Amino acid sequence: MKFIETSIPDVKIIEPTVFGDDRGFFMETFRTELFNQHCGERVFVQENHSKSSHGILRGLHYQTENTQGKLVRVTSGEVFDVAVDMRKQSTTFGQWVGVLLSAENKRQLWVPEGFAHGFYVTSNEAEFVYKCTDVYNPNVEVSLKWDDPRVNIQWPLVDGVLPLLSGKDEAGVAFADAPKF
Structure with a gap:
């Protein structure tokens, strides 16, 4: 596996070595020693698996307690995956990293605790799998507004069409008002 630096040093792209032939492929997706x-x-x-259709945006989510680090990957389709640094003492506070993850490129993204996380589906549909360092706790979940002008994420919206959001994400909180770490 190759661990690739991003513009936010704590967020890493993980690229597996893929062994393939006419029968298919094999790749190692996680090894504790290398990850650590x-x-x-x-x-x-905890590990989760979701499926979403084209144009759906999920996020930007984080928990103020039971803070979760997430190791994310796509097993079918493609998404634009985003991490936003919510750590006040960080030199990259308020900055974001966005990466295309797909079943084809087989990349993963490590999103540490203290980050808001979300993704936008760029393919017809996508299946998204992620490991978490703590359990999901909906009572302490925050949804950061996906289009907050302070954060200014450059989402690759297909044909400029606004994404489909859940009610929770539609009512997301502005970065200025969001709880920080």
């Missing part, structure tokens, strides 16, 4: 060496020691306690 490059991303810091973590224990994953």
Whole structure:
């Protein structure tokens, strides 16, 4: 596996080595020792799998308690995946990283605790799998507004059409008003 730096040093792109032939492929998607060496020691306690259609945007989510680090990847389709630094003491506070993750490129993104996270589906549909360092707790979840002008994420909206959002994400909180770490 290759661990690739991003503009936010704590967020990493993980690129597997893929062994393929006419029968298909094999790749290692996670190894504790390598992950801990490059991303810091973590224990994953929950794994989730979601499916979304073209144009859906999920996020930007984080929890103020039961803070979750997320190791994310796409098993079908393609998404534009985003992490926003919500850590007040960080030199990259309020900055974001966006990466295309797809079943084809097989890349993963490590989003540490203290970040808001979301993704936008650029393919007809996408299946998204992610490991978490803590359990989901809806009582402490925050949804940061996806189009907050302070954060200014450059979402690759297909044909400029606004994304489909859940009610929770539609009512997302502005960065200025959002709880920080």
